[in-house]
Amino acid sequence: QVQLQESGPGLVKSSQTLSLTCTVSGDSITTTNSYWSWIRQPPGKAPEWIGASHYAGNYYYNPSLQSRTSISRDTSKNQFSLQLSAVTPEDTALYYCTSESLGISGRGTQVTVSS
Numbered sequence: 341q342v343q344l345q346e347s348g349p350g351l352v353k354s355s356q357t358l359s360l361t362c363t364v365s366g367d368s369i370t371t372t373n374s375y376w377s378w379i380r381q382p383p384g385k386a387p388e389w390i391g392a393s394h395y396a397g398n399y400y401y402n403p404s405l406q407s408r409t410s411i412s413r414d415t416s417k418n419q420f421s422l423q424l425s426a427v428t429p430e431d432t433a434l435y436y437c438t439s440e441s442l443g444i445s446g447r448g449t450q451v452t453v454s455s
């Protein structure tokens with residue numbers, strides 16, 4: 341059974357960097373043709389795709405967030421991570437990681453950015 345679990349601080353101050361990690365079990369983040377994404381959903385708004393880690397080691401970003409976003413991975417730990425810099429209260433959202441190929445997501449982690 342594939343499971344994804346997000347971890348990271350639930351409260352970040354404005355202008356700081358938000359850092360989250362997704363730990364995957366039951367599958368490998370290097371499985372051929374797999375994509376592992378970060379998505380967020382601000383309160384009362386639609387989900388927004390942030391970016392993805394490709395099984396081959398490529399990374400893809402939402403153009404609207406690309407200048408502030410960095411996704412990386414640690415294959416030895418079967419984890420992929422998100423860093424979002426220069427956050428503002430508008431970055432407050434439920435952040436979750438997902439396997440695009442399997443259609444499975446973690447439960448998500450609420451991140452609040454304080455002004």
